[in-house]
Amino acid sequence: MSPPALPEADTPGDVTLRPAPDVADDLNVAPEHGLTSAEAATRLVSYGPNDLQGAPPVPWWRKFLRQFQDPLVYLLLVAVAISLAAWILEGAVGVPVDVVVILAILLLNAVIGYAQLRKADTAVAALASMTAARSTVLRDGRQSVVPSSELVPGDILLLAEGDAVGADARLLTATALQVQESSLTGESSAVTKQAGPLPSPMPLGDRTNMVFKGTGVATGVGRAVVTSTGMDTQMGAIAHMLATTEQEDSPLTHEIALVSRMLGVVVVSIAVVVMVALVLVNGVRTGAGFVDVLLLGVSLAVAAVPEGLPAILSVVLAIGVQQLARQRAVVKELHAVETLGSASVIGSDKTGTLTRNEMTIQKVVTASGTVDLTGTGYAPVGEALVEGRLLTEGPQLSEARALLVQGSLSSNAQLTETDGDWTVQGDPTEGAFLVAVRKLEGGTQRMDAYRRIAEVPFTSERRMMSTLQAHPERTRLMTKGAPDVLLAHCDSYRVGEEVRPLDQGVLDHVLAEVEALSSQAYRTLGVAYRDVPAREVSTDLDHAIEHHLVYVGMVAIIDPPREEARTAIAEAHRAGIRTIMITGDHPSTAARIGADLGIIEEGGRALTGVQLDELSDEGFRQAAREVSVYARVAPEHKLRIIDALQADDRIVAMTGDGVNDAPALKSADIGIAMGITGTEVTKDAAKMILADDNFATIVQAVRQGRVIFANIKKFLRYLLSSNMGEVFTVFLGVVLAGVIGLQSPVGGGLALPLLATQILWINLVTDSAPALAMGIDPQTDDVMGQPPRNPAERIIDHRMWLGIILVGAAMGLSTLATIDMFLPGGLLPGQHSFQEAQTAGFTTLVFAQLFNAINSRSETSSAFHRLFVNPWLWGAIGVVVVLQVLVVQVPLLQTAFSTAPLTLTQWATCVAMGSVVLWFDELRKIVLRALDVRRSAGAGASPAATPATPAPRG
Template sequence: GRATGIVVATGMQTEVGRIAGMIEAADETTTPLQANLTQLGKSLTILILVIAAVVFGIGMLRGQESLINMLLTAISLAVAAIPEGLPAIVTITLALGTQRMAKRHALVRKLPAVETLGSTDIIASDKTGTLTQNKMTVEKLVVNQELVDSRATELPLDSHLAQVMILSNDTKIMPDGLAGDPTETALIQYNLDQGYPVDQLLTDRPRVTEVPFDSERKLMSTVHPLEDGRFLVAVKGAPDELLKRVTQIESNGDVQPLTKTSRDQILTVNHELATQALRVLAFAYKVITTVPTTVNTETLENDLVFAGMVGMIDPERPEVEQAVAEAKSAGIRPLMITGDHRDTAEAIAVRLGIINAGEDDAVITGAELDAMSDAEFGKKVGDYSVYARVAPEHKVRIVNAWQKRGKVVAMTGDGVNDAPALKAADIGIGMGITGTEVSKGASDMVLADDNFATIVVAVEEGRKVFANIQKAIQYLLSANLGEVLTLFVMTMLGWQILAPVHILWINLVTDTLPAIALGVEPTEKNIMQHKPRGRNSNFFSGGVFSSIIYQGLLEGGITLLVYWLALTYPVHATASLAHADALTMAFATLGLIQLFHAFNSKSIHESLFTVGLFRNKFFNWAILIAFVMLAMTIVVPGLNGLFHVSHLDAYQWGIVALASLSMVVIVEIVKFFQRRHMRRA
């Protein structure tokens, strides 16, 4: 565009400053992941300190261990109970998620946003370029008060409709094509395709002055000299707004007063075209003898002659309809936001599946939104899925209204005015192609292809990230609970307890590679069939907490059972050797059972044999390496002395293996009944 300006304000007093203030005032929302990790950290810290203190106190009261040994045991117990690998697992899982998303054109600017996408309830998307291709083409013409197909009509060289289409237009004709707004380039392209001498007309009738397009009045006017010394005023804009300034109508070269019948006919055709998902522009003109001293809408845009209308279509992206359906099946509500006419917006929304045919009540205009208070809109926001004729400022109200309902909102935007809404949303999504630097800077994620379908892909990836973190947490906490239970019961019963080195080594072997490997598990096939988990959910939702409890009890119970069996039915008659064997078998069982349990944790509820035993190569290697590290401490001479363990024979290894494997069998049986219960529910 072009402008001559007088500076009337600077800094924060300007419109850009006002927007900067809105961005600054927008609250920095805490992501569900950050909230969940904070809650988890506080709860675990309190619980672990209490358990460690209890174990230390009971051990000292029994008097069987020295102060230093019990202190080391309590410390090692606290270390064992804390999932210290969790921060690394979360970071690695999120980072790998961003890599996968980047390959699919979703560029994440803030790491926690990856997981937040997985909890998205609302996706509020701009229409043009995101839901559609942003490639306008002229489909219909209203000329001489008749609706005709653009491809079957050639406008004469003296046609005022063609002239206004070309003159009231900011498109630049470049050597490599047309540059400008897609709506305007479509008008020029149509006339070029018809063989109209566009360059000649622009040369003969240069622009003298103009009233630029304004989103509030929805009109644009330009002034051009004529051969007889007079001037042509060329006006284009929204039909309903333009008709307010029209007093005459042209038909077959005749100019007649605009009657109510003609006005109603124009509005009817406008509605008809809009319901076909066409964007409609009206064109008018007038001839003046002199250019007004003050050029504005009052002096120029009046007493116009209606020249005709154009119906253009911005075709939907072919993949968006499927993406909308997938979002809906995942319990996510897509919203469409556009500056288009209400009827056009409704028609496109129906074609994309955002709303059903006849759902007029699901569409609201910016004017209707302005007429509502925030409280009233908050009550009714659930009724609307399509926002037509809205300004960027309305987006903040939409975000706030949904967030007050406890929903996680993703909002797209490309303009400077969109920045406050992008900042306020849980996930601000900028446009990589058409977006301004301000909107990208305020966003959490940028779409490299400006495509709605990419948002749905990102949501799927976000759900996968959360699911994998949840699996890792279930595995870590149930394993740590097994360790805590084993030490606690051993202390209570006065048995020879596992040494700190045993606990720390098991923790090192099982809490690192296997847990990280769970963070890169492939996506489960039905992940997009579940409803969003919601803002108030956490890592323990969906039966995870109960699974952690019973699985931790199982691990500890099986380990204690093996220890008891080894003591009750010793291989060696010597008491010291029997105790050494029992402790070694408990150590081996506690480590091996966690490695077997890692297979259980590949899915919260699905069977291990459904999700696949060996799909994750990294997981397979992690388990193998962890097993070798665990076995080495027992079978390698020298190391077993360092770890205070004895050699086990085949019989003892058989008991350890069977006991550890029983963990998989028992959990599979429990999962079977859980799935049956969930299907009935």
């Protein structure tokens, strides 16, 4: 079957002006059945994926060539050209070793940089697949959820509150449907939709019988047939105008670029000083001598500036984000990890996040009394008991059965069983009714007699939901909602099969029962109904029909707290992170759960939305500082709480699942959407998605975010101090050449502590693998025993800079001391040749940097603390050692790098001198720990116990 012809993109009126069934016919689809899976697959091949085309992908070879687009690389290429010219002018005798070695190192460096880029790109692509939007469709006559990229023309979309619209589609039905189209039209108000044809062609913002890709359902439900996908959609037309998307650098990326530029200026200045000193001290007069000086200076600049930092940073962040995803926290943007470690407040919903979200009806309260239902979870196994006895036929069973049947029918949830495992698709509270009704005799049979006609959907403002149900004997409106809200729409109540007027005494009694159950941490939902005369029956309902209802009773639902949430909250408090709970539940329920979880003290209170509205602006800010449990709040309250906390310089992580939570998640520093119960609109607004809707996962993500940030500091400390070691070695080697006996070798040439090729070799083998290994280092210090990081604080602070300089100096001095030990003359007279001394210094510096890799895993903890927890680091060190042995001992590489073979004793000497860096840093850390203890004692608290201070938002 060939795919149907689509309407022309420039004639949208063809779709909007015609009846919806005709549009479905044109697309060869039955609205009540949808496409078959086979037909959908065929159309996907014909029309292509439902994706917007961005900038064309960059070919691999261009990405590879970009590794050479660096000013420092240009400097090296200039040096290669000069060296090659000098070799030609001197007769082109032999092989230009320096040229070959430098070019080989440049090529290897480009290969490593390209491999790192590929790894980061792969991780980002995997992350994109985790956060891909999904759509609910009707296929093969069944409701199913598919990736939005697989939507095809003719698919029947099932739309509900919070869904992201996956493609342009013509509405077939619409019930109280409103769609937020600001992303497309710029209009902030949601657009009310209807299914009928339009009288004439309309501009985009007025096509009320269409829904468009990239918009979100604000309220209501509907069905629509997909008419356009991919670049044929209205969003695709906009995408045509966007060839590229420029992304702002994160603060961390900006700071690292600033550090690199600053180092570049400093090191180039030092390199110039070194070159001038070499020329003056050695009396350089020949072209070859000038070439050697130039090569050394350029190589020093290239080696000392960590130009690979951005690539390593991207890889480390990408790996960290993948680790978070494996822990069920999907971070949508790599650099959002930076903010995680700074979070000082976590605001959370209650249901499903702090509790198990396995809603269970335990009590059914009607006019005749209370029925206890046994069993927990979604398996419909249990009994109905009254005072311990099995409930039998009579008025109380009639009331309980009517309540559960009507509560189940006033729902959109589905209860399914697969291999003995019962699950609820849809709202867990609605699912609890489906479970409970199966525990009463005759419940499901009575449900089967009804057929739904229409629905008035639930909204957070109304806190009610109704369905109109057809029965062979009647048409009945069935409503459920918060009891206090529902009772305002009732004027009678049911006793057995009898309906009686609802007087104030009965009303007060019901509200007292609500209060009593709520104080026991139960959530209560009431059920009411009325029989609707034929003249009022319609498929297009609104809330005006919800009047003169008959109150049946209420259920008490329990959702027990998660044990792991209590542990996670305690861990968050230890880390200086305040936890607040924001829920729509009753204040007593919220306070009880808050106390059980350790958010507030036993007997603490919850502040309600009504009470918040009564506060002045200053009173509201004060409440945000002090109150940790909020109940009966609307989405706008959540937004105000976030704003108040941020105004108080707090870094706020906030959870949400409903479409009305989207503004709050966007406003929060870290918006966190629920992966199971969250709407597509909420997921789109969030920076992080919880795959398991579990609060403990948030705290685990904060921990991992802190570990990732600590690892970034580790490899920065390592790279910068190691590069400073190279700078100190060459600079001090030139300045102190006479002191250490560094004189021109026999046969002429310059007296250099290291050659240009040796510096580039060190830069190649020690900068990449160990730094990357430290980027995935397991937790070394107790990251959750420290207060949140101040985002305005420099990643490389004064203490870290001082450590970098001191360690670099120790590395340079130990290298020069080794050279002095091997050379005749100087402070430590030796008996070896200049080439052996230079090789020993070269090798010592390599080992010093490897010892520095072990040092750099913590600013203050001993290098021997958790020494062997990172096998990748030890593997990287092993590889570098093997490569260094080859460079020193293999004749071909000796020629390339001007090295001499070393004896076993000489190797041991190099290792011992390289380890000086380790022992020096151990002493430095002892001093730092002593200073920290003294500072903590002066403050009257240990660092772990010190409350987090507000972090300026910079």
